[in-house]
Amino acid sequence: MSAALSLLQQRHSVPSRQLGEPAPDEATLHELLEAAIRVPDHGKLVPFRLIRLQGEAKLAFGERLAAIATRNHPEMSEAKLEKERTRYTFAPLVIAVVARLQLDSKVPQIEQKLCAGNVAYNILLGAYALGYGAQWLTGWAAYDREVAGALGLAENEHVVAFVHLGTPRIEVPDRERPALDELVSTWTP
Template sequence: MSDILEVLRTRRSTRILDFAEPGPSPEHLRDMLTIAARVPDHGKLVPWRFILLEGEGRARAGAVLADVLAQVDPQATPRRVEDERNRFLRAPVVVAVVSSAATHVKIPEIEQVFSSAAVVENLLIAATALGYGVTWLTEWPAYEPKARAALGLA
């Protein structure tokens, strides 16, 4: 069996509690993002963006989400708010893939969303092939307009 088939056959998501330092090297990150972007992309619109959260950037993004959670959910417990503050500290590097699908005269938005999803899958496969633990999480900030706005994604 070829190496790629073995990676595909054995790839599994890593439990969040199992992430540990070190994260990917800059060279591996570049390779993973390059490979991730090699997906079907009708019209070559590149309807996604990568956002890397590393070092202190993870804590800053978590603080933003903790503040938003406290605003949108007044019943959020202090523990829940603190969990949001630490959200991005669970992994040494977080790669956010943001779909930027938009109305286009020839390319349906759903095809653009599919391309973004394929980017995530390629990213997971590339990270696995390079020996890193990886998981795909989409949680409340992706669906909360105030969270997206606070992170500059509105």
């Protein structure tokens, strides 16, 4: 079996709470992201961009999320607010993958979003290949326009993933996978 197929068969997510230092250094991160953006891109639109959340910025982002959550749900418990404050603090690095939709393009918006999703998945694969752990998360913040504003997103931009990156602090067992025979069929006219 090729190394590439072996990588695909072994890749798994590491929960963000189980990701610690170190994150990829600058040179490794640059190499990882350069590889991650090599995705199918109908029309060569480059319908994505990346936003790094690191260090104090993750804390400030968490505070903004807690403020937005409080406005949207004033009855929210202090425990849930604390979860919003700390959601992005566990992994040393979080990459927000943003779909940057060109609304006037002949390329359907779903294809543009899938392109951005492929970038997120390539980050997961690349991180695993380099010995790091990663988890793709979304949650309400990925779909909230006020959060989009806090990230500086334009009206045509949407978060498709918050990819949490770091070094796994535990050995994560693989989950049960579906049987391929139950998923594949052959179409006949």
